[in-house]
Amino acid sequence: MTKNKKKGQYFSADVLVAVVIFLFSFSVLLNYWHAIKSQSSAQKDFLYSEAIRLSELLISEGDYNVSGKSTKTNYVNWYDEPESAAKAGLGAKGFKNKLVYEGSFTTANRPTFNTPKLYLVNQKDDPYYKSLKALFGTYLDFYVDICLYNLAAFSSGQKSCNLKKEFGLKPTTAEDVFKVRRVVYSSFSPFGSGTSTQQYVGYMDIYIWQSK
């Protein structure tokens, strides 16, 4: 081979074609990476905003007169019939961040956050859990952990919860879990004369996650 022939081979068309194909493939790959990154970021933003929204929903007042069925002596609460209820919420009327757990239980089925109707489920196909998700307006999975301390005991250094309530589905197999903590308080007046109102303070953790 002569020197001229080598130069001709170096600048030949196949090199140009190879460069064009490489640049095209590289730009497609860059686009793909960018799309994946944007999608992941958008998904995380959505999970976080859902956690905030659910926490706001739960500290506001719920529907304690589902379909107008409640009477003066018997309540029909949103957690009794989530399919028919207008709204979920554990807040006390007129008090921001105060959970419903008050007064003497002289009326039946009085609203309380500590109801056994709200419970932990083992699987996401649980019908009650699904109806709660529909009422909350979310297709994501949720888990709520409420821990309240007796104010007097908490002031003297007690660490364990006096009142604990968990409901929803615990995140065990999730890729992304978002947690929002809200400071809440409540009060309870035991039935009977001469018993003083007990004050509680603590937190409500809301976990939002999406199962694989």
Added chain:
Amino acid sequence: MKRAQITAEIVAYVGFFLVFLITLSFYLFNAFNTDLKNQQYLRARGAAEQIGNYFLLLVNSGEGSSINITLPPSIFSSAGAKKDYYILISNNGWLYIVYKNPSGQTFSQEDEPMFSYPIGFKNFVCKSSSTLNPSCIKSSNILIIDPSKGWVFLNYSSNKIEVE
């Protein structure tokens, strides 16, 4: 002989670049269409989040509260002008911003759902005082809100939210 070979090579090169350019053109055309769709989606999402936040504020404020929402002019034009989007409230507790098909004069099933926003409240009703051209219409399980007047008034009482 040599000339003939050169001509054939040139034809092959031109052919290759022609194919390459046609492919690139298709790719760019598709990317342009996708960008256009994305732009519509982003505008709907921005509006839905803005409106949805006002809805949430009212829902979480509880009974006895009301709110007057000025609709974002970026997608909802003022009275008399062209209306590109509708607001739908479903009885499943979700708010939808729907792009109106330019060929259609009224809301139809052909309209493309653009963005949804969870409200977590299910009992929305149109305000009962009817007018000749109501801006809130109930259709089966959906409230259709015409945004052309530029605002929506919400009133939360008796376990329901009235939309005007």
